[in-house]
Amino acid sequence: MTELPRPIRVFACTAALGRLRAPVAEGKLALTRLLCVGRVNAGMILKAFEDGAERVLVLGCDEPGCRHQNGPGLAIAQVGLAQELLRTLGLGSNRVNLELVDRDGCSAPALPAVPEER
């Protein structure tokens, strides 16, 4: 996380990453690939905000699709914790989105909106 701050930081499971039809190269997204979304923790999410992110998207496979048993469950817990801490910091819990997708499906996950002024 040493590069210039970009408005959206994405933590994505490699298996679910194929579903992210997003302008990664456009400069709005900073992408961190994870082997499984269960690797994400609240510390990583908070560090992203500390480093200047406006929004964080955590992207993983849905429960039946996870190749690592309980990745989505762990991610739900950690994203929930990060949301609660961000709420107490006064930054708002809606700055973190968790998208659990069917990795073999065809709908693209929603990207969080970035404020215009950025």
Place this chain on the structure above:
Amino acid sequence: MELQLHSEAWICQGCGKCTGVCPVARSGLGYSPRRLLQQAVQEGTDAFLSDRALFACLACDRCTRVCKSGISVSGIMQELRALARERGISGHQAHGGMLQSLMRMMADAKVPQDRLRWLDSSLRTSSGSDTVYFVGCAPYFAPVFKSLGVRPLSTARNAIRLLNHAGTEPRLLPDERCCGHDLLWQGDVAGFRKLAEHNLSRLRETGARTVVFSCPECLRTFKLDYPRHFGSLGFDVLHIAQLLDRDGVASDSGSLETHAVYHDPCRLGRHLGIYDAPRQLLKSIRGLELLEMDHSRELANCCGGNCWTECGAAVKSLQNRLLDEAAATGADRLVTACPKCDIHLNCAVAAGRADTAPARRASEAGSEPAAAPEITNLVDLLAESLGIADAAEVGDTAGQTRKGGGPNAE
């Protein structure tokens, strides 16, 4: 500025008492206060600035209490870690660095915290009061350590109930920040100063005459570190046990049938010399028999807290030693006056104590090991004895329902 290390290391007589009582030295991590002082004299500071053992010291101050030359190794640690940090060296952060991120984010003056959601109408506070209750990081600890069963926000609510019971309606600061204790002891002096300046300016604006703390780390930082960096505070600082003891809450205290053993938190005991006020309050509870561990007061064990860094097997072993000593007294409550001791000791209990020495001896003898007593914050126990303890978990569970995943110590 001359380093404290340089002025103090030369008066070391090399007796080794410091290393003898150091809970980290006996864990075999390679840290030894005597070696640190002798190396400083012989080789200068460079030798250990890159040594990870520098971050193993818990600043528990047991060494300082036995040192015949009065050397403060913890004071030296503060400055050495600041030097190490300038070179980009720091301790390993537990919990994915989450707590350090929170502290540094709070240092940003623009962060518009919403940290008082846990207050409810039964708690009497007053914006005109000249007594401020400094809550500390409980609103952040509550969700992070929920899986351990600790309830730091209940402790905060109980603290207000006790103050109300003593006839005080405290003022609370909606924009209070972390006191900076952990950043300072990790060498982040700039981060500490930002937090401290913010807290001091807010508190001075209120015209507060007394600031009350339920966290010994906050109290130590206000009482010893803020004046060193910013001069006189302009208000009195007290631990809630001191205020309740002074104001005579003890005289109409409650009752609770229990055997309790009191654990002296490092910051409250050795750092600030407050040993008696908590014990006086406990003794005043009818039906409560106060027991003492083999190591108490100046030689009390440490809970292993190290600013959320360097958590590991060594820390677990000294936590288990403390729990074993407490269990050996036969107490059913282990009372501490520090929210971090509460968290750390509950973490050791949650991690399981099957591999501790007494547990192994008991298992070889074919019996069950003595169960660790229930860990209770002094504030919660006092409120319980008066029948005013917090029952609800308002705010503790605000937000998301979490499933799975512990506090994620790594």
